[in-house]
Amino acid sequence: MTEQVTAFVRHTPLPPSPPPASQTGMVKWLRENLFSSVFNAILTVLALYFIYKILAGFIPWMMNGVWNTSSIAECYAVLDGKRGGCFSVLTERWHQLIFGFKYPSDQYWRPSLSFILLLISVAPVLFSKLPRKMLLITAIYPFLAYWLIWGGTVIVPLIGLLGFVGGFKVFQAMAQQKFAVGFFAATFAALLIWYLGSYLSAPLSNFIALEAVPSRDMGGFMLNIILGTVCVSLSVPLGILLA
Known part of the structure; x- marks a missing residue:
């Protein structure tokens, strides 16, 4: 008598088994990045040792600090x-470290506001998902920051802004013929606006004016931010122009 064998065919697939612990999660990352070879393992152990030695000295020094x-x-x-x-020098002279030795203490709000506006003005440049209309703030910021930090009448940064706007409009109109023609025409237009505008700054020196602060009275972190912002901002257009 022949034994009958009934075939079994699965109609649904088995659920996938979880991967081994060594092939997932933190264990996998450590094995592939820090302990992928004997040499890398030695480097990892040495790095952890040096980090421990640094923190073992730094944390007590910081926690026991006197302010x-x-x-x-x-x-x-x-x-x-x-x-x-x-750290008492930090609490005693924090204003000198940030604003310099001679910047008027009652005017600290001006560079502080300029720094906040700086963060707002660079946001649309760094994050493309922000509304493109925010680039208007980016364009206006250099002139507004100049007025806030250096003070004086608002006419001076307005004339500076008008010079750039006028030069840009002239460049748009003339660059269709030739780039060099547009560039030199725009430069001439901007210089002309600034020259004519200089006659307005003196008689309107008290128009929406802040206390003037000369550059020699600035210093500290504020001065570093000013220099860094100006250098980075000018390097991009100048680099494109010279290229």
Whole structure:
């Protein structure tokens, strides 16, 4: 008698099995990036050791820091031989570190507002999903920041803005003939507007004017931000022009 064998055919696939622990998650990342070879494993262990040594010295020094003493000697007395930083100079002279030695203290709001507006003005340049109309803020910001930081009448940055706008309009009209013609015509138009506008700045020196602050009275973090912003902003158009 022949034994009958009934074939079984699965109509639904088996659910996938989870991958091994060594092939997923943090374990996989560590194995592939930090311990992929003996040499990389040694480098990883050495790096972790150096990080530990740095943090073991830095964290107690930071946590034991003294912020409210009037002198180094008093700071050492408070520490009493313990490891710690003397940070009182930061709380005592923070305004000098940020704004410089001579910037008027009652005018600190001006560079502070300029810094906030700087973040807003660069946002549409860095993030393309923001409304393109925000680029108008980016274009106006250099002139507004100049007025806020250096002070004086608002007429000066307005004339500067009008010079650039006039030069741009002339360039658009003349560049169709030749780029060089448009460039030199735009330069001449901007210089002409600035020259004629200079006659308005003197009689209108008190028109919407802020207290004037000369460049020699600026310093600290504020000065670094100004130089960095100006250099980076000018490097792009000048690089394109010279290319």
